Amino acid sequence: MTSFLYVSHPQVEVNPAVPVPDWGLSAVGRARAAAFAASPVLTGFRRIISSTETKARETAAILAGALGLTVEVRDAMHENDRSATGYLPEAEFQQVANAFFAAPDESIRGWERAIDAQSRIVAAVASALAEAPDVPTVFVGHGGVGTLLLCHHASYAISRSHDQPPVGGGCWFRSTHTTAPDRWRPIEEAA
Secondary structure, eight states: OOOEEEEEOOOBOOOTTSOGGGOOBOHHHHHHHHHHHTOGGGTTOOEEEEESSHHHHHHHHHHHHHHTOOEEEEGGGSOOOOTTTOSOOHHHHHHHHHHHHHOTTSOSTTOOOHHHHHHHHHHHHHHHHHHSTTSOEEEEEOHHHHHHHHHHHHTOOSOGGGSOOSSSSOEEEEEOSSOOOOOOEETTOOO
16 A cells, blocks of 8 residues: 555634534644644655645645645545534534444434445545555545544544544544554654
8 A cells, every 4th residue: 555644634713604614724723734844744745635625625735835746635535424413512512523433333413424434535545545556645634534544544443542632633644555553643743
């Protein structure tokens, strides 16, 4: 398998009046993405593929600008479909997210099932890598589907215990020919 890096977007401007996929990065999120764009973690990557969601595209554009690359946007890279509930206040969102990971075969409050979201993101990444098998690729997306991707590549059961640390998003993991990802790392961690 081609080496790849998966990066989740950092902090966003939360606006309950705007559909969640249309939220953009906050000033903190933009600053964190810009700092990560100079990270040695990105050395050698020659392709950037983003989710269609605004926050992911904005993150990918920052990284691509620093690397002199063009961003490719893919439909199947989006976050787990939560349109059945739309925006949820933070405490309620965390409860539903816990249930999403705890019962991956079930649709929680109309959300896309975790097993379906995992199949979708795994297939999207595999398809993109098959198109350019010798090109190290950065995927920019989301914490939920990113965790499901990590679980797949690490051979972990779906569990929120493998989710991002509580730093507001903006985390990464790497998968190589010989090494499966072990955990998310904050974008400030360049090891």
